[in-house]
Amino acid sequence: MDFELNDDQRAILEAVETLLEQRAGAARAVALASKGDYDAELEAALANAGFTDMALSEETGLLEAALVVEAVARAGGLAAIGAAALVAPHCAGRALPGPIALASAGERGPVRFGAHARTLLVAAADEARAVRVQPGDAETVASNFGYPMGRVRTDGGESLGAGSGARLRSAWRLALAAEATGTMRSALHITVEYLKQRRQFGHPIGSFQAVQHRLAECAVLVEGSRWLTYEAAWRGATAEASATAAAYALAAAHRVFSETHQLSGSIGFTREHDLHVFSMRLQALRLELDGVGGHQRALTRSRWTTA
Amino acid sequence: MEFGWSDEDLAYRRELRAFLAAELPDDWAELSKDGPGSEAQARFSRDFAARLAARGWLTQHWPREYGGSDASPWRHAILSEEMWSRGEPRGPQYMNVNWIGPAIMKFGTEEQKRLHLERISRGDALWCQGFSEPEAGSDLAALRTLAIRDGDQYVVNGGKIWTSYANHAEFCFLLVRTDPDSKRHRGISVLLMPMDTPGVEIREIPAVVGERYFHEVFLTDARVPVSCRLGPEHEGWSVVTYALQYERVGSPRYARAALTLDQLAELARSQGVLDDAGVQEKLGQARALCEAARALTYRVIDQRARNQPPTADSNVARVAGTMADRAVAELALELFGPESLEYGTFGDAQFRMAMTAGVAVGATEIQLNLIATRFLGLPRA
Ligand SMILES: Cc1cc2nc3c(=O)[nH]c(=O)nc-3n(C[C@H](O)[C@H](O)[C@H](O)COP(=O)(O)OP(=O)(O)OC[C@H]3O[C@@H](n4cnc5c(N)ncnc54)[C@H](O)[C@@H]3O)c2cc1C
Numbered sequence: 001m002d003f004e005l006n007d008d009q010r011a012i013l014e015a016v017e018t019l020l021e022q023r024a025g026a027a028r029a030v031a032l033a034s035k036g037d038y039d040a041e042l043e044a045a046l047a048n049a050g051f052t053d054m055a056l057s058e059e060t061g062l063l064e065a066a067l068v069v070e071a072v073a074r075a076g077g078l079a080a081i082g083a084a085a086l087v088a089p090h091c092a093g094r095a096l097p098g099p100i101a102l103a104s105a106g107e108r109g110p111v112r113f114g115a116h117a118r119t120l121l122v123a124a125a126d127e128a129r130a131v132r133v134q135p136g137d138a139e140t141v142a143s144n145f146g147y148p149m150g151r152v153r154t155d156g157g158e159s160l161g162a163g164s165g166a167r168l169r170s171a172w173r174l175a176l177a178a179e180a181t182g183t184m185r186s187a188l189h190i191t192v193e194y195l196k197q198r199r200q201f202g203h204p205i206g207s208f209q210a211v212q213h214r215l216a217e218c219a220v221l222v223e224g225s226r227w228l229t230y231e232a233a234w235r236g237a238t239a240e241a242s243a244t245a246a247a248y249a250l251a252a253a254h255r256v257f258s259e260t261h262q263l264s265g266s267i268g269f270t271r272e273h274d275l276h277v278f279s280m281r282l283q284a285l286r287l288e289l290d291g292v293g294g295h296q297r298a299l300t301r302s303r304w305t306t307a
Numbered sequence: 308m309e310f311g312w313s314d315e316d317l318a319y320r321r322e323l324r325a326f327l328a329a330e331l332p333d334d335w336a337e338l339s340k341d342g343p344g345s346e347a348q349a350r351f352s353r354d355f356a357a358r359l360a361a362r363g364w365l366t367q368h369w370p371r372e373y374g375g376s377d378a379s380p381w382r383h384a385i386l387s388e389e390m391w392s393r394g395e396p397r398g399p400q401y402m403n404v405n406w407i408g409p410a411i412m413k414f415g416t417e418e419q420k421r422l423h424l425e426r427i428s429r430g431d432a433l434w435c436q437g438f439s440e441p442e443a444g445s446d447l448a449a450l451r452t453l454a455i456r457d458g459d460q461y462v463v464n465g466g467k468i469w470t471s472y473a474n475h476a477e478f479c480f481l482l483v484r485t486d487p488d489s490k491r492h493r494g495i496s497v498l499l500m501p502m503d504t505p506g507v508e509i510r511e512i513p514a515v516v517g518e519r520y521f522h523e524v525f526l527t528d529a530r531v532p533v534s535c536r537l538g539p540e541h542e543g544w545s546v547v548t549y550a551l552q553y554e555r556v557g558s559p560r561y562a563r564a565a566l567t568l569d570q571l572a573e574l575a576r577s578q579g580v581l582d583d584a585g586v587q588e589k590l591g592q593a594r595a596l597c598e599a600a601r602a603l604t605y606r607v608i609d610q611r612a613r614n615q616p617p618t619a620d621s622n623v624a625r626v627a628g629t630m631a632d633r634a635v636a637e638l639a640l641e642l643f644g645p646e647s648l649e650y651g652t653f654g655d656a657q658f659r660m661a662m663t664a665g666v667a668v669g670a671t672e673i674q675l676n677l678i679a680t681r682f683l684g685l686p687r688a
Contacts (some may be wrong), residue, residue, distance in 0.1 A: 296591025
């Protein structure tokens, strides 16, 4: 047991944070989102620096990859790094052409990054399929939930073999937990900093106890999500550990969304305040892969049923 | 970062489970249904803790010079998980090893160490915690029990309340005000008071959460030798702060809740509802809460293993533990249905445990206050 980053992990995190400071951030996310764009430059920069190869390289693994995915989410990066750094390596055992979008077989609703994807990873019952797609194959969907969306066709593609479907779902859950954790951390941080300086009735709003307790509960949920995510990554994205992290983190996501918006007042609904960059994404993450209920059922099945 | 147990740790847990299987009597479930403070369990603990001590396990995380073996806090955490999840066969003695002993090591005189530490590590000492008073609950620094110096004795007058195990205890870790003109945190001292001191009177407070849970301790001209004072006079608050930092995550509630949940899943299976989506979601939700509480508690143990100063992470872990306890209790009532209404059943026991989780050892709201100011850096009200 060791709950501190080792020197290598610290170095990786510092390096990716430095890159993200220059190439991500809320302002860039707002600019991209206003045009429905995807941050291909960010994905390329992260890939060139080796940050999407962590899961497959000798010296690092899923835990380092999860740290990267969380950091990208925390910085508001608008690129499919969870799929590139965690899901494809774990499911396919190799890198796949990005951007990568993830979908369940027969998915009819909008899919994150669906309209920009070059690879669509499809979770069927037992197997996963990698579908090569071209820009224009998918229909662009306008969305207010922080990510470019597209409606995709999930048929065809190359089978990744028996058992790959389960690996895809587990890694997807791990990626969702990591992204939700990073996104929640920023949403909560923005809200706490705002409420430290926003004054009403002659006091900082953040000094009112009714407000403090709600933020403190959010902090508990965010910390829980964070450690369950790291642990699931360390355990190699097993079905149970990944479902545990996702069940907790995506339930937390809804709570953090509600509290940060409610406590920010009207400024929280504006495009000039950064909260929406993170908060709206939480709702999109929450609905993926059958949502919180799906993660909870997966957890129960992997822990207590042998079927 | 790494989240696995070493082979030694895994072997130790197996050894402990085998030990518990062999040492706990067949009627343990019945015997322990009233909780660690009950007559039966306190009596049992004397024998049981002594057997743990004989194995070298009771105070293994203590330094060698005080009867321990310098084992890592992780080994003690494994012991605590296994004990607490089986209904705490150490009875009240878990407090001794978790925080009373360590406080005596840090602040005690040579005589106090000799008198208490050896006895605690032998598994033959029952203590109670005399902190709360009728007017001093969450606001512990409002305590009023007075100890006025008279030569080499303190004359103690006042009273304590909610004192678990007071009816069995030989000693009380007692908080008193030694400076009558003082206010709040200044002027408080700690006395290691023998419970057979004349002037100490105990009355049980009947409680819905379990038999012999709460007591009131009346102190009338109780004369306690000055040599029983732990730490400097009037500076007891720092002793308490030190002691409590060990207590907050001392009882691994999540471990018991998780074990209960495993049994609830078995019950759901036997009732043929484990494939029901709604049941699966509730089980999954409760399991995730238990796991988060475990992970957050481990984070605090990791800090302790590194000898880092305590942080608000322990408050975070504590709140997470309460969330887990409650989720499992609610599910227990739902799955067992009216069966849980019978005293001493499984659902009833978990429910009583969860009922007090948000109040014992510092209420949830106080934990949230500390998280808000110390963890999030929000301004004080
Ligand atoms: C099972 C159990 C065993 C116990 N054993 C012992 C023992 O052995 N020895 C001992 O000394 N004590 C013991 N206690 C007492 C326990 O420490 C106190 O109950 C606890 O500190 C709370 O105090 P109180 O009950 O007076 O509640 P109060 O302080 O009256 O609080 C009532 C409610 O008000 C809230 N509240 C209080 N202050 C604030 C604030 N500033 N902001 C927001 N909300 C606030 C509290 O959170 C709580 O919800 C035990 C309690 C339980 C439940």
